[in-house]
């Protein structure tokens with residue numbers, strides 16, 4: 001069932017790919033479109049992509065009180081959705097206590113089969129409880145943050161767009177930080193990049209040693225392709241150290257930079273991206289963390305590996321309530337939250353200013369490399385709106401609020417000199433997707449048999465339904481999901 005749905009999504013995506021190359025051309029016209037009467041309710045507009053909202057916001061005429069009402073409705077929705085899953089978690093906790101008590105009281109008299117059933121019950125309840133915790137604590141707030149940001153956009157972008165257009169007109173935009181985009185490659189974002197090479201190398205070695213870096217994806221064509229995209233961006237950036245790019249065999253939708261020019265792209269991100277400009281946008285953002293030396297600025301004492309390790313522990317605790325002694329790599333592979341969740345926060349993006357700086361420089365590098373700069377916004381939106389609640393929450397969940405990031409990025413896009421041609425899609429990207437599909441399917445299949453974080457102890461239990469968000473679904477649907485018991489029946 002799930003597989004069928006996934007295939008449908010995949011088909012829909014491949015249709016999207018064909019349409020996309022023509023689609024972003026609209027971003028070219030910065031003038032507000034002619035006023036059109038609102039065809040949708042305010043809430044319906046919140047389901048639209050950021051890119052569309054940037055285009056139509058100034059033609060929408062929702063009153064301040066309508067916006068306020070929607071804001072209140074979102075607040076109520078988030079509160080009730082979160083408390084619902086908090087209640088679910090409590091129910092599972094009570095059931096767990098009862099099951100454990102039963103196990104203890106039955107002592108040695110229990111036959112093997114009912115004992116096994118009781119083990120399965122406990123295992124499944126633990127899984128359901130941690131999923132409910134993750135939903136109420138992380139996924140649901142993220143989904144509502146995203147909707148709130150779109151509401152802010154509808155309300156505030158028209159005025160900010162006018163200001164940006166006025167700044168363009170008057171030339172004031174040239175006073176912003178890093179306005180010297182014609183000198184990319186010849187300017188110094190942060191002195192001493194080469195000092196980071198050793199730190200980066202040490203971090204990579206240490207992470208490999210403790211088994212925290214997923215293995216490389218075993219495909220030379222895919223590695224070569226991603227490297228060529230990254231090299232193209234690096235050539236058009238302020239990076240002054242050799243670039244090292246690696247695609248990792250991990251389902252996580254994530255990419256990260258280690259100091260000194262190490263860029264890691266996880267398989268899940270390649271699966272999630274629709275076109276080359278989206279991939280380029282993410283790589284350019286990560287590369288900007290390196291050119292600006294954000295990690296060196298942030299970490300005076302702690303080693304990178306120690307921060308990774310802490311991050312992984314946080315991820316494991318989120319999932320299990322703190323079960324110790326589980327291979328960290330599997331924790332990362334099977335958690336809803338992998339390394340990336342805390343990685344960008346702890347290692348690179350904990351500072352709001354650094355994240356915004358990487359967004360700005362990322363747009364500039366993608367632009368200089370000839371890419372459609374809106375790829376970054378489209379990818380961000382896709383992850384936040386369609387995949388991000390649970391499954392791919394890692395890459396984009398960073399400190400500056402969604403709205404601030406999106407608006408700043410959009411302004412930077414407006415301030416870039418116009419390009420005659422911009423790359424959105426390439427045949428190489430499409431070939432990479434074709435190469436990737438069977439590899440990803442194979443990896444997922446192999447993963448099924450591997451010990452997972454939550455299913456290692458009693459083999460062969462029938463797992464409960466997964467409490468997770470289905471890509472593309474409005475958050476309200478998730479909020480209305482019934483309470484399942486450990487055998488998958490609704491309670």
Ligand SMILES: [Zn+2]
Nearest residue numbers: 344349355358
């Ligand atoms: Zn970042």
